[in-house]
Amino acid sequence: MRTVDRVLAVLLAVAGLLLGVLVVVEVVAAALDRGPVALPYGPAASWLRETPWSAAAAVAVAVGLLVLGLLLLVAELTPRRRTDLVLTGTDPAVTTTLSTRSLGHVLEAAATATPGVERARARARARRARLSVHVPLRDAGEAARVGREAQANATAALEELHLRRTPRLRVRTRQEAR
Numbered sequence: 001m002r003t004v005d006r007v008l009a010v011l012l013a014v015a016g017l018l019l020g021v022l023v024v025v026e027v028v029a030a031a032l033d034r035g036p037v038a039l040p041y042g043p044a045a046s047w048l049r050e051t052p053w054s055a056a057a058a059v060a061v062a063v064g065l066l067v068l069g070l071l072l073l074v075a076e077l078t079p080r081r082r083t084d085l086v087l088t089g090t091d092p093a094v095t096t097t098l099s100t101r102s103l104g105h106v107l108e109a110a111a112t113a114t115p116g117v118e119r120a121r122a123r124a125r126a127r128r129a130r131l132s133v134h135v136p137l138r139d140a141g142e143a144a145r146v147g148r149e150a151q152a153n154a155t156a157a158l159e160e161l162h163l164r165r166t167p168r169l170r171v172r173t174r175q176e177a178r
Contacts, residue, residue, distance in 0.1 A: 004075070082126045086164040098161065100124040107131050107169070110157035116146035118176070122154075129158070129167045136176045147173030 022038055029037045036042065051058055084097040104122035111120035111133050122131045133150045135143040151171040158169055 008072075085126065085167070088162045088164050098163070100126070103129065103158075103161070103167075106157055106161065107154045110153045111150040111171075114146060114150040114153050116142075117150050120150065124167060126165070127167050129169045131169065131171045132174060133171060134174050134176055138175075140175060143173060143175040147171065 025037050026039055026041065029035070053059075083100050085100065085103060087096045087098060089096055101124075103124040107122035107124065107129060108120045108131070111117055111122070111131055114133075116135055116137065117133050118136045119134045120131060121134075122129060124130075131151070131154055133147055135146045137143045137146065150173070151169070154171065155169055158166060
């Protein structure tokens with residue numbers, strides 16, 4: 001949801017900036033006794049003066065803005081996905097955490113330290129971690145052996161972290177012929 005928040009914030013900021021600049025331009029033009037420059041506000045202003053609050057169009061706009069506001073509020077109040085994993089420690093007053101992104105980096109480093117592994121890509125969540133190991137070997141048996149070694153190294157690295165709840169590790173070996 002962070003990406004959606006950022007995109008929405010940028011769009012709303014740009015729209016507000018453009019609207020502010022247009023209002024300043026129109027105010028300066030009106031002060032110089034010139035007509036509307038970019039926004040023909042005359043018809044809109046007269047419609048707003050003549051339309052009562054109880055009109056169907058005014059109520060529809062108000063309801064639409066209310067629904068949009070409620071949707072944004074619900075989207076912001078929805079709990080975020082947990083991105084930190086708690087490590088066990090000796091002092092109960094101290095809580096140490098590790099982000100899921102950092103856990104992915106740890107798993108990638110452990111897998112790429114295995115001889116025969118060209119590259120590794122990991123994605124970790126609170127309950128599951130997926131590791132994709134790329135092996136540039138033609139022999140399927142040798143590639144499987146390197147994949148098992150990479151899995152053992154990644155599992156050992158995962159156990160060394162002493163997480164309070166260790167995610168399940170799933171390793172996939174991809175053989176790349178060269």
